Amino acid sequence: MTVQAPAAPQRYSFVVASNRLPVDRVIDPDGTARWANSPGGLVTALEPVMRANNGAWVGWAGQPDLQLDPFESDGISIVPVPLTADDIRMYYEGFSNDTLWPLYHDVISHPQYHREWWDSYVQVNRRFADAVAEVSEQGAVVWVQDYQLQLVPRMLREDRPDLTIGFFNHIPFPPYGIYSQLPWRTQIIEGLLGADVIGFQRLADANNFTRAVRRLKGFPTKGATIEVPLIDESVGVRAHGPIPEGKPFRTVIARHFPISIDADSFEEMARRPEIIERARQIREELGNPERIILGVDRLDYTKGIAHRLKAFGELLRDGSMTAGEVTLVQVASPSRERVEAYRQLRDEIELMVGRINGDYGTIGHAPVSYHHTSYPRDEMVALYLAADVMLVTALRDGMNLVAKEYVATRTDDDGVLILSEFAGASDELKRALLVNPHDIDGLKHAILRALHMPRAERRTRMRSLRRRVFEHDVAAWSSAFLAVLTGNGHAESLQADILHDELDEDAQPETGPMTIDV
The missing domain is CATH 3.40.50.2000 (Glycogen Phosphorylase B;)
Known part of the structure; x- marks a missing residue:
């Protein structure tokens, strides 16, 4: 009997990775399973980009122990990443939502620190990184979404240095005095620095991140740019090819790109x-x-x-x-x-x-x-x-x-x-x-x-x-981020930045006892 080798995975030039897929699995009354699009501005913003650039979305299908092959849904290529019940308990409910979420929201609730949760977080991030690497074309653009996947950029940088990697953090990034409580604070910073562009919601969040980089790694920062050495054992292997003369570092951009709606x-x-x-x-x-x-x-x-x-x-x-x-x-x-x-x-x-x-x-x-x-x-x-x-x-x-x-x-x-x-x-x-x-x-x-x-x-x-x-709708947000990202992360790309710092002429902060001027 002849055994047929499995088909090589289809590869894509634009890949989005997020904890959840942009579709939900729905079981009809007759027991038939189908996929329904999840409502959300992120899907709306990225759908035209994915259609125009042979794109795919990597993520979890929302149910434990669900093994699924890649499929198409409403013209979008879907690449499911399976999670077990233990993954959900430790990586998602544990480290993501009972450690990172309260910590990143200024410890409004006390975060829990458990080493087994961290181990699960690392393992699941590795699974996502492997899935992205497998379906990404040579030189593809990858956009990783949110705090559940903060280790993926570094993992991809090590495995696929040919990729252009972006990361967007949808939640706040805390001041260093709070962030420093995290036992795995350095590993998270190193994970994020694998990206070419790291996006945050607010200028204060981006500033908090660059301060953490200076304190924990000692890398030079100037405005929105960070110089990450190409040879640094703690960050990972250097980019492929010779080190450019006079520039033994990668330039990483960390700045704010406020998200919006359709x-x-x-x-x-x-x-x-x-x-x-x-x-x-x-x-x-x-x-x-x-x-x-x-x-x-x-x-x-x-x-x-x-x-x-x-x-x-x-x-x-x-x-x-x-x-x-x-x-x-x-x-x-x-x-x-x-x-x-x-x-x-x-x-x-x-x-x-x-x-x-x-x-x-x-x-x-x-x-x-x-x-x-x-x-x-x-x-x-x-x-x-x-x-x-x-x-x-x-x-x-x-x-x-x-x-x-x-x-x-x-x-x-x-x-x-x-x-x-x-x-x-x-x-x-x-x-x-x-x-x-x-x-x-x-x-x-x-x-x-x-x-x-x-x-x-x-x-x-x-x-x-x-x-x-x-x-400043969600399409402007995604276009602005991708314009900087596909400019290879160089500081010069900032001239194509968003206009989010501009205010309407009549949009000055209120004064008086009931309003705080920020």
């Missing part, structure tokens, strides 16, 4: 008659209050949900507003429910909601309408249209795209955005009411100001916010 798609949905009608129904179902305040978050301790509930409850207690006049709608989508800190948070939030409704509600009206669920995008757009005030009180957030989604849907140029200064979006959306969510009195003042803001001021602010979001 603003046009949100605006298009907000103009649909059925969604406008649904927004009217939502107000009616809530008893047609004079004002609706909306909070939309994952149920996560970084989002400051308890802070906004405390401020809202105190406003009711003080008599500054009544339950019949104002309703707070809080959507808290389920998140990481197998992690103990998240189970405790859910209990805390639901207890606060119950107390507020019990103390200040009436038979016909509850002041807080709380929903521990996830809604499809069309329902979210209807909620955005129904809300007079969007309340974002993140204690630490890489960006917070909900704030931008709210702005994109406000085709009437109305509505007020209250935005935490600790969310990355505050660097761009200066015409929001910027607040420190830890300052409960300041937060209460901002809510009252938003509720009573004259229509002319609301329109002026919202027009400025909308201009910002539409000019």
Whole structure:
């Protein structure tokens, strides 16, 4: 019997690697399995690039112990990476979400350090790096996404020095005093320095990273550039070929590229008659209050949900507003429910909601309408249209795209955005009411100001916010990053950088007791 050798894997010139694939496996009632596209701005931004450049997406399919061959989904090449139940427990729920996530979010919750979690993180990152290396053409461009895969750039640099490698960190990067607590701090830095371009949400995040590089590695940095020696045992093998005369180092760029949304798609949905009608129904179902305040978050301790509930409850207690006049709608989508800190948070939030409704509600009206669920995008757009005030009180957030989604849907140029200064979006959306969510009195003042803001001021602010979001959408974000990356990572490429540091002429920070000037 003749044994046929396995076919060589198909290779691609542009490869994206992320923890999750851009598709979800769905089981229909008849037991048939199919793949559905995951909603998200990242997929929207990269899909045209992948189609135009023979691209592939490497990632986990979202279920344990699922062995799948590469396949096509809606014209995108999908390369699944299998994870076992132990991988999910230690690499994903453990090191990624119970070590890195709290550490990178300023230790709002105490991070857990377990050596077996780290070992699993290394092993899974190696699996991703091997998968990417196997499907990448000679000289391909690879873009690695987020904190779960911080070791992949170095692994790829060692195995495939021909590749152009980018990395984008979607969450904050902490100050060195916090980051230095991580037992594997140097290994993470070395892993990231395998990339040619390392992107962050905020300028402060990029600066935190370069400070960590100087402290832990001693490499020279100048502005957004880092000189990584080509011969350095701790970083990995040098690039292939001879060392260029007079330049025994690689130039790595580490700078901010604030991510955004597909603003046009949100605006298009907000103009649909059925969604406008649904927004009217939502107000009616809530008893047609004079004002609706909306909070939309994952149920996560970084989002400051308890802070906004405390401020809202105190406003009711003080008599500054009544339950019949104002309703707070809080959507808290389920998140990481197998992690103990998240189970405790859910209990805390639901207890606060119950107390507020019990103390200040009436038979016909509850002041807080709380929903521990996830809604499809069309329902979210209807909620955005129904809300007079969007309340974002993140204690630490890489960006917070909900704030931008709210702005994109406000085709009437109305509505007020209250935005935490600790969310990355505050660097761009200066015409929001910027607040420190830890300052409960300041937060209460901002809510009252938003509720009573004259229509002319609301329109002026919202027009400025909308201009910002539409000019700097997710397509502009991906184009800017890839323009720098495909310029081979040279400092000269920065002249093609994004315009994110520019502000609208009328978009200066607010002054006064309820606003923090960042």
